[in-house]
Amino acid sequence: MAKPRIGIFKFTSCDGCQLSIFNLEEEFLQIAGLTEIAYFQEGQDAPDGNGFQAWAAHFDLAVVEGSISTERQSKELLDIRENSSRLITIGACATAGGVQALRNWADVSEFKASEYPAPDAVEALAESTPISAHVHVDYELWGCPINSAEFSEVLASFLLGKTPGVPGYSLCMECKRKGIPCVLVAGQAPCLGPVTRAGCGVLCPSLNRACYGCFGPKDGANIMALMRIFQGFGYTENQCRMMLDKMNTYKFREMEEKG
Numbered sequence: 001m002a003k004p005r006i007g008i009f010k011f012t013s014c015d016g017c018q019l020s021i022f023n024l025e026e027e028f029l030q031i032a033g034l035t036e037i038a039y040f041q042e043g044q045d046a047p048d049g050n051g052f053q054a055w056a057a058h059f060d061l062a063v064v065e066g067s068i069s070t071e072r073q074s075k076e077l078l079d080i081r082e083n084s085s086r087l088i089t090i091g092a093c094a095t096a097g098g099v100q101a102l103r104n105w106a107d108v109s110e111f112k113a114s115e116y117p118a119p120d121a122v123e124a125l126a127e128s129t130p131i132s133a134h135v136h137v138d139y140e141l142w143g144c145p146i147n148s149a150e151f152s153e154v155l156a157s158f159l160l161g162k163t164p165g166v167p168g169y170s171l172c173m174e175c176k177r178k179g180i181p182c183v184l185v186a187g188q189a190p191c192l193g194p195v196t197r198a199g200c201g202v203l204c205p206s207l208n209r210a211c212y213g214c215f216g217p218k219d220g221a222n223i224m225a226l227m228r229i230f231q232g233f234g235y236t237e238n239q240c241r242m243m244l245d246k247m248n249t250y251k252f253r254e255m256e257e258k259g
């Protein structure tokens, strides 16, 4: 029987989510043995000079890291979608536009002029957008970076045709289960846990630090209610804005607009 054919693709991103795949170590080798990983530039000894033209066949599953930031990327993404039965995104860049989406509420030409000696040579769209803004996405895995074990669960689920067992509830649920003292209630720290999805293992609160939302908004997050609590602690509206304006700003703002 033919092994499922997988492609792992990257757009605008830091590669950290692809590195989280390698963090699976022995388990990754097992995955590689049970599937055909037909495209994965991060995992090759040398760059593939042919780039995207190298695919000659269909993928059973496309795994996509990174946001869409250039015209060329948007065309390549359409090609990937057309050639793949299923498509999943990994990480905040692919799922929510990433920290690079901060430019969506600013002037990209100003950023280019301030950072690059030849700004006209920089190919960039005015906005950085998640993959779901361009094509149908079958599943979005959150995190910056993703949790390796959750990636393994999602991959296995797609190959077996079952729903991934990845929670959509808040980080607070995970935090309470671990019995970690609440930094928001006990210390009035601006913890985004109530609106952030679980999955990181409660890294920040377990070190007595407030969550800054790197796993993105939980399903049905009431962001404005949490911001009102923060304002009651003395934070200004602008300071609240800056707490949300990080790697998941695109999705946090989208949910705020929906109310």
Ligand code: SF4
Pocket (backbone or CB within 6 Å): 013, 014, 015, 016, 017, 018, 065, 066, 090, 091, 092, 093, 094, 098, 143, 144, 145, 146, 247
């Ligand atoms: S989501 Fe975070 S870790 Fe993953 S590629 Fe983007 S910036 Fe890197």
Ligand code: SF4
Pocket (backbone or CB within 6 Å): 171, 172, 173, 175, 176, 180, 181, 182, 183, 184, 185, 191, 192, 193, 194, 205, 211
């Ligand atoms: S510390 Fe943060 S994540 Fe934990 S329960 Fe309190 S608000 Fe929720």
Ligand code: SF4
Pocket (backbone or CB within 6 Å): 171, 196, 200, 201, 202, 203, 204, 205, 210, 211, 212, 213, 214, 215, 216
């Ligand atoms: S606690 Fe929040 S900011 Fe810290 S790793 Fe987890 S989701 Fe990310």
